[in-house]
Amino acid sequence: MEKEKKYQNVVELTNDWVWEVDEKITFTHLTESISDLLGYKPDEVRGKTPFDFMVPEEAKRIEAVIRPIMEARKNYTFMESRFIHKNGHEVITEASGNPMFDETGRFTGYRGIVRDITDRKHAEEQLKKREEELREQTIRLEEVNQALKTLLKHRDENKKELENKILSNINELVLPYIVKLKETKLDAYQQVYVEIIETNLNDILSPFLLKITSKYLSFTPKEIQVATLIKEGKGTKEIARLMKVGKGAVDLHRHHIRNKLGLNNKKVNLRSYLSSLS
Structure with missing residues (x-):
């Protein structure tokens, strides 16, 4: 009797629904917590089975799981099931249960606890x-x-x-005619211009011009021309003569080229740097 009283005190302290069923899985005892869980009073549930508060498909699934366990008189834990609340919405629960026996050892049903995990x-x-x-x-x-x-x-x-x-x-349709043109009688200036054209075409065929036109898009045509001549080893005076500009203009182009290449205030030879781009 004292043991049963202590059990009842513990049951009343929990917010979970504590229940007992007989060997036919009919509710014989329920705590008031079922009202919070399913909206029913204990008297409305007593005498019925858990399956009466489930949709048919869920009732069939749970019964197929629970009957073999009860027949084997085994404990079960964390069994998930879905009840229908009195107002119609679904309540997802997790249940654990243990078999009960009387003083003679006869099986009398199950006692367990249900928790709302919705x-x-x-x-x-x-x-x-x-x-x-x-x-x-x-x-x-x-x-x-x-x-x-x-x-x-x-x-x-x-x-x-x-x-x-x-x-x-370029290789098949242009350069062969440049070669033939060089074989004709050209004056000094014409010879230089042909060489510049040939050099620039060769640069197109090499990575140099591709690099300075793709990486440094702000290069002007004149700066590209000056950079090409510098790479070929031409000095300021010769570049000025070939481009028919003053030495000051060439120096200014050199300054802009170094600036755009990030070489200002650096002890880097411009020709060597331009050659490294080839």
């Missing part, structure tokens, strides 16, 4: 849904990324193909 399950479902959405977004991003890589690859291939065509045309 909020937790909804949170888990939302998290699972969010994880699935993120997984789908990741897959879509990977597909987009792969498509972009394919497009960039095709663009690079097309760019390379165009570059190769240009270089091939």
